Amino acid sequence: xxxxxxxxxxxxxxxxxxxxxxxxxxxxxxxxxxxxxxxxxxxxxxxxxxxxxxxxxxxxxxxxxxxxxxxxxxxxxxxxxxxxxxxxxxxxxxxxxxxxxxxxxxxxxxxxxxxxxxxxxxxxxxxxxxxxxxxxxxxxxxxxxxxxxxxxxxxxxxxxxxxxxxxxxxxxxxxxxxxxxxxxxxxxxxxxxxxxxxxxxxxxxxxxxxxxxxxxxxxxxxxxxxxxxxxxxxxxxxxxxxxxxxxxxxxxxxxxxxxxxxxxxxxxxxxxxxxxxxxxxxxxxxxxxxxxxxxxxxxxxxx
Amino acid sequence: xxxxxxxxxxxxxxxxxxxxxxxxxxxxxxxxxxxxxxxxxxxxxxxxxxxxxxxxxxxxxxxxxxxxxxxxxxxxxxxxxxxxxxxxxxxxxxxxxxxxxxxxxxxxxxxxxxxxxxxxxxxxxxxxxxxxxxxxxxxxxxxxxxxxxxxxxxxxxxxxxxxxxxxxxxxxxxxxxxxxxxxxxxxxxxxxxxxxxxxxxxxxxxxxxxxxxxxxxxxxxxxxxxxxxxxxxxxxxxxxxxxxxxxxxxxxxxxxxxxxxxxxxxxxxxxxxxxxxxxxxxxxxxxxxxxxxxxxxxxxxxx
Numbered sequence: 001x002x003x004x005x006x007x008x009x010x011x012x013x014x015x016x017x018x019x020x021x022x023x024x025x026x027x028x029x030x031x032x033x034x035x036x037x038x039x040x041x042x043x044x045x046x047x048x049x050x051x052x053x054x055x056x057x058x059x060x061x062x063x064x065x066x067x068x069x070x071x072x073x074x075x076x077x078x079x080x081x082x083x084x085x086x087x088x089x090x091x092x093x094x095x096x097x098x099x100x101x102x103x104x105x106x107x108x109x110x111x112x113x114x115x116x117x118x119x120x121x122x123x124x125x126x127x128x129x130x131x132x133x134x135x136x137x138x139x140x141x142x143x144x145x146x147x148x149x150x151x152x153x154x155x156x157x158x159x160x161x162x163x164x165x166x167x168x169x170x171x172x173x174x175x176x177x178x179x180x181x182x183x184x185x186x187x188x189x190x191x192x193x194x195x196x197x198x199x200x201x202x203x204x205x206x207x208x209x210x211x212x213x214x215x216x217x218x219x220x221x222x223x224x225x226x227x228x229x230x231x232x233x234x235x236x237x238x239x240x241x242x243x244x245x246x247x248x249x250x251x252x253x254x255x256x257x258x259x260x261x262x263x264x265x266x267x268x269x270x271x272x273x274x275x276x277x278x279x280x281x282x283x284x285x286x287x288x289x290x291x292x293x294x295x296x297x298x299x300x301x302x303x
Numbered sequence: 304x305x306x307x308x309x310x311x312x313x314x315x316x317x318x319x320x321x322x323x324x325x326x327x328x329x330x331x332x333x334x335x336x337x338x339x340x341x342x343x344x345x346x347x348x349x350x351x352x353x354x355x356x357x358x359x360x361x362x363x364x365x366x367x368x369x370x371x372x373x374x375x376x377x378x379x380x381x382x383x384x385x386x387x388x389x390x391x392x393x394x395x396x397x398x399x400x401x402x403x404x405x406x407x408x409x410x411x412x413x414x415x416x417x418x419x420x421x422x423x424x425x426x427x428x429x430x431x432x433x434x435x436x437x438x439x440x441x442x443x444x445x446x447x448x449x450x451x452x453x454x455x456x457x458x459x460x461x462x463x464x465x466x467x468x469x470x471x472x473x474x475x476x477x478x479x480x481x482x483x484x485x486x487x488x489x490x491x492x493x494x495x496x497x498x499x500x501x502x503x504x505x506x507x508x509x510x511x512x513x514x515x516x517x518x519x520x521x522x523x524x525x526x527x528x529x530x531x532x533x534x535x536x537x538x539x540x541x542x543x544x545x546x547x548x549x550x551x552x553x554x555x556x557x558x559x560x561x562x563x564x565x566x567x568x569x570x571x572x573x574x575x576x577x578x579x580x581x582x583x584x585x586x587x588x589x590x591x592x593x594x595x596x597x598x599x600x601x602x603x604x605x606x
Binding site for chain 2: 033036037038039040041042043124127128131249252253256257259260261263264265267268269271272276280281283284285287288289290293294295296297298299301302
């Protein structure tokens with residue numbers, strides 16, 4: 001199928017075309033550049049990033065949010081960003097189970113994306129899938145990360161709102177990463193609210209949130225497993241989404257800028273990977289010969 | 304202290320100077336460039352990368368290897384690379400415990416490095432710490448990663464040998480990531496050898512290893528907890544290290560090239576982060592105004 005025909009099919013909401021288009025941009029095959037150029041500016045879809053440490057129940061929570069939005073009649077896409085190295089297996093199995101559960105629902109589209117290499121491919125692909133889902137008319141795209149590393153930072157940039165999912169018992173870790181943690185969330189979710197320490201964690205987070213100068217953030221206690229508190233969480237997300245619907249320019253720009261930056265970063269890294277190999281071989285030889293230090297060789301390679 | 308004086312102290316094996324030097328290059332403060340330039344080509348230290356999925360017991364295994372090398376009278380550095388996002392807490396606490404255990408041993412130097420942002424700072428810092436530990440006369444530097452994401456890939460490049468630590472029960476994941484997994488390891492370690500399925504996993508891995516065309520790899524079963532099999536593992540690592548000691552040019556170049564590439568990548572990303580912000584704001588505005596697609600804006604930003 002030609003890129004322009006594929007783009008038209010995506011815009012008509014053809015699921016098969018969407019799946020094909022996503023594969024095309026993920027693999028960067030011929031026609032992917034033309035396909036992406038033919039997409040209009042992304043403004044329709046609300047991008048919700050969900051992040052937090054492993055084991056806090058993000059997938060279950062995303063499932064609850066999916067149900068929340070489906071009850072409202074909204075079309076929801078889910079991108080499970082799995083910065084899997086070739087070494088770890090990642091969350092693929094869990095996603096397959098989730099996909100099966102929603103297989104009958106044509107207004108839900110779930111895509112798992114695993115990065116199998118360096119080169120910035122993941123950040124680029126995530127931005128591109130958001131654009132495609134936007135073109136396909138999805139109301140919400142939820143981006144879920146595994147909660148470790150670079151991909152979590154990247155998801156902050158492309159989202160209109162970021163949920164940071166925590167749970168009782170993470171106390172020490174939260175202390176350790178307090179500064180950074182408080183920079184990224186729009187809503188802090190204390191999941192597994194039946195566990196001891198949940199209320200104390202909420203109080204602690206509320207104190208931190210009150211100390212924020214440049215922006216506001218909410219704290220919500222939920223049990224994704226039982227569904228308790230999910231309604232309240234949904235409402236605090238809706239408060240942000242309503243701004244997007246009202247055409248809040250700053251909010252629209254936030255996600256667009258993030259997509260531009262992440263796509264550019266991915267492009268740069270891929271270009272670097274292609275160009276650097278033979279030059280790096282030569283420079284490494286010069287380091288070994290004692291002609292250059294590693295740092296000097298690296299500076300030359302970066303040029 | 305002047306960079307040249309600091310470098311001399313590092314070369315004399317002064318631990319305090321080494322710690323200062325590492326902090327200096329990690330923070331990229333003034334003098335760090337001069338310090339790095341003053342380092343000679345890294346050839347002495349054997350760099351051992353240890354990676355694998357979370358929960359496979361890498362830290363315990365690294366501790367065993369530390370003991371293995373200390374019994375041989377070798378000086379060992381450990382770099383725990385923790386690609387912690389601001390969001391997850393990471394393995395810092397575990398490292399503090401480990402550090403306390405070896406606090407009295409002046410021939411062990413343990414450093415935990417957490418990345419708190421994007422920008423490629425971690426890969427660059429890891430390479431630089433290797434260079435500093437080499438200058439300080441360490442025989443072995445063990446680089447341990449948490450087993451998810453980009454940092455794992457990067458560690459492969461800078462290492463002379465890579466251990467991939469697995470455990471029984473990962474079967475499915477191993478299947479999923481088979482292709483990538485088999486690209487990186489020099490030694491595949493089946494840890495927790497007392498668990499059911501350990502032997503089957505060894506057989507499975509041996510089959511995969513035999514299928515490798517471009518290189519050889521070993522498979523070793525251990526129990527890091529009890530110490531069983533650690534001696535045999537140590538021997539298969541020593542087989543690789545002996546090549547380095549014999550001056551194997553290819554092996555020396557492997558790590559040097561990795562350091563050059565990762566340092567250059569880090570430099571590029573940091574430069575990109577500094578330069579791109581205002582330009583990205585402007586380009587995002589043009590996307591919102593419908594003048595550019597995200598992909599076009601990204602291409603301009605990448606230039």
